[in-house]
Amino acid sequence: MRVQEITRRLVAHYGEPEWSRKDPLSQLVDVLLSHRTRDEQTAAAYASLRQHFGSWEAVRDAPTAAVEKAIALVNWPEVKAPRLQAILRQITAERGALNLDFLCGLPVEESLTWLSRFEGVGPKTAACVLLFSCRQPVLPVDTHVHRISIRLGLIPARLTPEQAQPILQALLPADARTIYNFHKGLVWHGQRCCFFQRPRCEQCFLRDLCAYYAAHQRPAAKPGDQKGTA
Structure with a gap:
């Protein structure tokens, strides 16, 4: 699944986040x-x-x-x-x-x-x-998770964070560690690469999975790059 690959890449790039120690x-x-x-x-x-x-x-x-x-x-x-x-x-x-x-x-x-x-x-x-804190398998959808999930094409752009939550939750396994990796990874990615304005798409390790990049950033193919068929 695409969400699993996204999560895998987030962990590979940013590392596995440490659990909070707060009650x-x-x-x-x-x-x-x-x-x-x-x-x-x-x-x-x-x-x-x-x-x-x-x-x-x-x-x-x-x-x-x-x-x-x-x-x-x-x-x-x-x-x-x-x-x-x-x-x-x-x-x-x-x-x-x-x-x-x-x-x-x-x-x-x-x-x-x-x-x-x-x-x-x-x-x-x-x-x-x-x-x-409780390590229960529930996904928080903050502004970064919401924005990047829309750009990746995981959810429609018209959805609010509250409407998006059950859809994104259903894409993930009922495992708190995986959900935490996905959430924290997207938060870090939103803070460091996928900004609200001027996202750094050319530096993004998720761009080949990203609907936003495909529609707005990917260079158009030149006429000579494609061979015709007889």
């Missing part, structure tokens, strides 16, 4: 901070929260202005700080403690539904928590 709650915080934010800024903001507060309970109970200041490097800290605290309070109210480890023992659909109830937690965020 599900910490992973949720990390993904919430990452919305529309570069990886380096997300990592710095996450480290800042840990350094300044020491625990998620302390983040939950801190003045919102202090949390906002700690995550100032991310985009829209004034939105993310109160939203994060509201989620932490809701988890505490429902579960009695700040711990989401129980999600790893639930069926994937049940875990996705549970997480998606929180404001600011969409399908991609929920899937990231379950794949990265």
